[in-house]
Every structure is written in structure tokens, then in C-alpha cells.
Amino acid sequence: MPVMALDMTGNFFLVGLMGAGKTTVGRALSRRFNKAFFDSDHEVEARTGVRIATIFDIEGEAGFREREREMIAELCQRQNVVLATGGGAVLDPRNREQLARHGLVIYLRATPEELYHRTKLDRNRPLLQTADPLGRLQALYTQRDPLYREVADVIFDTSRQTVQSLLTQLEPQLQKLSHA
Numbered sequence: 276m277p278v279m280a281l282d283m284t285g286n287f288f289l290v291g292l293m294g295a296g297k298t299t300v301g302r303a304l305s306r307r308f309n310k311a312f313f314d315s316d317h318e319v320e321a322r323t324g325v326r327i328a329t330i331f332d333i334e335g336e337a338g339f340r341e342r343e344r345e346m347i348a349e350l351c352q353r354q355n356v357v358l359a360t361g362g363g364a365v366l367d368p369r370n371r372e373q374l375a376r377h378g379l380v381i382y383l384r385a386t387p388e389e390l391y392h393r394t395k396l397d398r399n400r401p402l403l404q405t406a407d408p409l410g411r412l413q414a415l416y417t418q419r420d421p422l423y424r425e426v427a428d429v430i431f432d433t434s435r436q437t438v439q440s441l442l443t444q445l446e447p448q449l450q451k452l453s454h455a
């Protein structure tokens with residue numbers, strides 16, 4: 276039997292490390308809650324016409340962060356959207372402020388080991404193109420986990436869970452929080 280899409284206004288913002296499932300879960304939530312879906316990484320790529328790895332090569336991480344900040348500020352002005360943010364978006368306090376102010380922030384947490392398994396075959400994450408990607412994920416986790424927690428309204432552990440089981444648990448929580 277088809278499940279009715281839940282119609283609620285307001286934004287959901289997904290934060291978390293590379294491989295946490297922001298894009299995958301975000302897309303599914305947007306369908307379920309009848310909201311438009313955006314992914315800040317994809318929007319930056321669409322605007323510049325090149326892959327994120329190329330922006331890192333030409334402008335360095337600082338150049339990418341500036342483009343990401345502008346994009347997030349713009350996307351936060353929208354209503355009734357699900358936004359998957361880039362894994363490093365929370366580093367800039369201005370992004371954290373925008374996200375906290377304009378929507379419900381969901382932190383998808385997973386262990387660095389789990390994230391390593393999810394991302395190891397994908398070459399499109401410049402920060403993981405290193406001799407020791409697991410070590411890099413562990414360092415990023417230590418640095419960023421407190422920032423994700425700081426900005427989050429909801430923290431969700433995604434380790435050892437399928438995307439489908441995650442959605443089944445997330446939906447009632449989000450429904451409740453959206454009406455709070």
C-alpha cells in the first residue's frame with residue numbers, strides 16, 4: 276500500500292562526515308516529506324561547472340570553503356527543503372549559524388571505520404585521496420564531531436543500519452520535531 280507523503284513546511288539540514296549518508300538519506304527524506312532536495316556539493320559543482328576535486332586543485336580548500344559558504348547562505352533562504360551539506364560545512368561558524376537559524380539540523384553519525392568502508396571505492400572526495408584515508412577520517416571525526424553536535428537538533432547513529440531502517444526510525448522523530 277502506498278504511504279502518504281507527509282506535508283510539513285520547514286527545512287531539514289543534514290550534517291555529518293563524508294559517507295554518513297547525507298545525500299542518500301536526504302533524497303529519501305525529501306520524497307517522504309514532500310520537500311525539494313538540494314545538495315550543497317552538487318550545487319557548487321553545477322554553478323562552477325567543475326567537480327569539487329578540480330576546485331580544490333585550482334583554488335585550494337580555502338577557495339572551495341568560500342564557495343560553499345556562499346551556497347549554504349543562499350540555500351538557507353529557501354523554504355520547505357531538505358539540504359545535504361558538505362562534510363566540512365560546519366567548520367565555518369557562519370554556516371553553523373545559518374543552519375541553526377533556518378531549519379532542523381540532523382547529524383548523521385557513523386564511526387570512522389564504517390565511513391571508510393562506505394567511501395573507499397569512491398575517488399571524488401579530495402580529502403580522502405591520501406595514503407591513509409582511515410587515519411584522515413579518524414582525525415576529521417575528532418575535529419568535527421563536537422561541531423556537528425553543537426549545531427544539531429537531532430543526532431542519529433547510522434552505523435550498522437541500512438538506509439531503509441534509518442528512515443523508518445527518523446520519520447516519526449522528525450514528524451514530532453517539525454510540529455514542536
Ligand SMILES: Nc1ncnc2c1ncn2[C@@H]1O[C@H](COP(=O)(O)OP(=O)(O)OP(=O)(O)O)[C@@H](O)[C@H]1O
Nearest residue numbers: 292293294295296297298299362393433436437438
Ligand atoms: N546507513 C548506511 N548504511 C550503509 N551504507 C550507507 C548508509 N548510508 C549511506 N550509505 C552508502 O555510503 C555511501 C556514501 O553515502 P552518501 O554519498 O549519501 O554520503 P554523504 O554523507 O553524502 O557523503 P559526502 O559528504 O562525501 O557527500 C553511498 O554509497 C551510500 O549508499
Ligand SMILES: O=C(O)C1=C[C@@H](O)[C@@H](O)[C@H](O)C1
Nearest residue numbers: 293316327361362363400401
Ligand atoms: O568533509 C569535507 O571537508 C568535504 C566533504 C564533501 O562533502 C565535499 O564538500 C568536499 O569533498 C569536502
Ligand SMILES: [Mg+2]
Nearest residue numbers: 297298316359
Ligand atoms: Mg553527499
